Structures are given as C-alpha cells and as structure tokens.
C-alpha cells in the first residue's frame with residue numbers, strides 16, 4: 001500500500017520520512033540545502049506561478065485553489081506516476097514550505113496521489129468539478145494523418161475555416177500543432193507559434209458537439225504552459241469581436257484586450273473586427 005506523508009520542509013528530517021521530496025516551485029526561503037535532506041525536488045509539479053500568486057494563502061480562496069490545482073495536476077501524469085512508483089518502494093514525504101499545514105498545495109497533491117492518480121502511468125481521472133468523473137485528455141503533436149479529421153472540425157468551428165494548405169504549412173514550419181484527444185477520439189486542435197520570446201495562438205478549436213464542458217479552457221491552459229516552457233513571455237491571439245464564447249474563455253484565463261484591428265476578418269457575409277488579446281506568461285515581473 002503506497003504511503004504519502006506531508007511535512008513542512010522546515011521541520012527536522014526523520015528516518016520515518018522515507019523518501020523526502022520537495023514539491024515547491026521556489027526554493028524555501030532561508031532553508032539550507034543540507035538541512036532540507038532532499039532525495040528529490042519536483043518543482044514542476046507545484047502550482048503554476050499564476051495560481052500560486054492568485055491564491056496567496058487566502059483561506060477564502062482555498063476551495064477554488066484546490067479545484068484549480070487539481071486541474072493543473074491532471075496534465076502531470078509522468079510526475080504523478082513517478083511519485084506512485086517511488087511510493088511502491090516505501091513511504092514518500094511531500095515537503096512544503098507554507099505555514100498553513102492543512103490548506104497548501106502539497107495537501108492537494110497528497111489527496112490526488114491517495115486517490116490513485118498516476119497509477120500504472122494512466123492519466124488521472126478528475127473526481128472534482130469542472131469535469132466530474134471524466135477521463136483526462138492527452139495532448140499530442142498533430143500529424144498529416146490527422147488532417148482529414150481536423151478539416152472536419154475546422155468547418156464546424158470557423159466561418160473562415162483553415163484550409164489543408166494552411167495546416168500543412170504550419171506543420172512544415174514547425175509550429176506547435178497540437179491535438180487534444182480522449183480514448184483515441186480527437187476533441188479539438190490548436191496551432192501555436194513561438195518566435196523570439198513571444199507566442200501567438202493561431203487557432204483553437206473544440207468539436208461543435210462537446211463545447212461548454214471545460215475542454216477549451218483545459219486545452220488553453222496546456223497551450224499557455226507549452227508556450228511558457230518554450231521560452232515565450234507573452235502570448236497573443238486574435239479573435240473575432242463577436243466571438244463571445246472564445247472571448248470569455250480567454251478572459252477567464254487572464255487575457256486582456258490590447259488592440260483592435262478594424263475589418264480584419266474577411267467573412268462570407270462581410271468583414272469583422274479582430275480583437276487582439278494578450279497575456280503575460282513569463283517568469284519574472286509582468287510586462288504587459
């Protein structure tokens with residue numbers, strides 16, 4: 001039976017800790033490496049910088065923090081599987097820095113590990129909102145063999161759908177062309193371009209029959225993380241001014257309008273303005 005324990009990193013190490021794993025993104029203030037007696041430091045499994053800052057250990061935000069961090073954890077199947085494998089060898093102590101011993105990210109991590117997330121390398125199932133009881137999708141690179149499916153999705157997504165030439169060009173140019181799928185079924189696709197510290201989301205599309213279930217937001221969060229990991233500090237996108245659903249998804253994930261391009265889109269029934277939206281996704285001080 002796997003055993004995960006919680007401990008504040010500032011408390012003295014003890015033999016019963018077993019494997020001591022720090023699960024903070026930042027090194028704990030004032031802590032000496034030797035005193036921490038770490039076996040591992042999984043900084044990448046910690047809450048994203050934005051989530052951590054938003055939470056700020058405000059007890060009123062705890063329920064929402066817990067839900068949002070569980071969503072973030074859903075994409076860390078590899079790290080969860082590693083922790084489960086470690087726990088197969090003996091106790092694993094998850095070390096955190098927060099003063100609050102109950103309401104911290106390590107407690108959420110322990111909760112999902114105790115629920116069995118990451119067992120056998122499987123994607124975790126989310127037992128909490130927004131997608132109750134649902135399997136988690138996986139994100140993978142788009143290939144030529146996806147194009148027929150993608151074109152079908154495109155025709156149900158945009159008044160000016162991408163053509164096969166546009167998709168092939170994006171693949172050739174090495175854009176981050178991604179597919180989100182669940183049990184082999186394609187739920188949606190996206191195209192992201194990262195150039196010299198900036199990223200642009202060129203396309204995001206969720207199948208017409210499955211919208212409004214949280215897939216778009218989940219995909220967007222994955223793309224933000226991917227762009228950030230590729231070194232981008234800002235993520236830009238253009239959206240039709242009347243596309244309320246998309247604007248709501250983007251606003252909900254911290255994007256702000258930074259410009260407007262009049263009559264930018266050429267549509268079958270005329271022209272429409274584009275809103276330019278952007279979000280800072282870098283590590284340092286926000287510059288947008």
Ligand SMILES: CC(C)(COP(=O)(O)OP(=O)(O)OC[C@H]1O[C@@H](n2cnc3c(N)ncnc32)[C@H](O)[C@@H]1OP(=O)(O)O)[C@@H](O)C(=O)NCCC(=O)NCCS
Nearest residue numbers: 157204205206211212213214215216217239245246248249
């Ligand atoms: C935009 C799109 C990707 C959103 O995907 P989705 O899976 O439907 O969105 P989600 O279910 O994750 O919704 C996330 C948020 O947006 C809101 N939202 C989604 N569809 C909405 C709609 N039609 N009207 C108002 N709000 C909507 C949700 O309520 C949710 O907000 P909440 O958490 O505050 O309730 C999807 O609608 C789509 O593929 N549209 C066609 C293609 C497109 O327009 N792409 C964007 C190009 S810039």
